[in-house]
Amino acid sequence: EVQLVQSGAELKKPGESLKISCKGSGYTFIYYWIGWVRQMPGKGLEWMGIIYPGDSDTRYSPSFEGQVTMSVDKSISTAYLEWSRLQASDIATYYCARLIMARGGVMRIEFWGQGTQVTVSS
């Protein structure tokens, strides 16, 4: 059974750093792109970017370029999303997802992690 298990909810202060994780199991982790999707409270789904665990090829949505860093550790089948300085505007639930691609573009999202809720408050 394919599973993406994300790290737990976080409560951080403005300016703090944060790294959340997404561990894949039930499939060969390096063969599938992983995407990160933001959902702000009461809002829709937004692409943050995608990463290929096989070679760490990474593509960011223009809105998130320079704001976050995606990475992977193939040895433990885990993808990460990292902030160096959180802001109140980063309050959201963040989902990782396993993607199906065609010619380098995202066709669909096959499986989703359960989400990680990030709260930023002083």
Add this chain to the structure above:
Amino acid sequence: QSALTQPPSASGSRGQSVTISCTGTSSDVGGYNYVSWYQQHPGEAPRLMIYEVNKRPSGVPDRFSGSKSGNTASLTVSGLQADDEADYYCLSYAGTNRLGVFGGGTKLTVL
């Protein structure tokens, strides 16, 4: 790339059918047969319901169906049940090396 256009809300009575639209352009919805639909209950992660316009993953009831005409894709839910009440999002392939485009989401209410 602009988000795909979905109606903010839709509703139907139990047992009836409802159709949710997802309108894009010839660069996304109209250009490819790679539209997918996701159901999201409050507090839960989204779930894939339809892919490649009209295909259902294993485990998705056949009450859910998809179609496309021109730049508009549609999700139809037949025989509405209480558990169908959720937010629904469409996603379209948008070409080589593109992330794809989400719709803004539609809140489905079962009366």
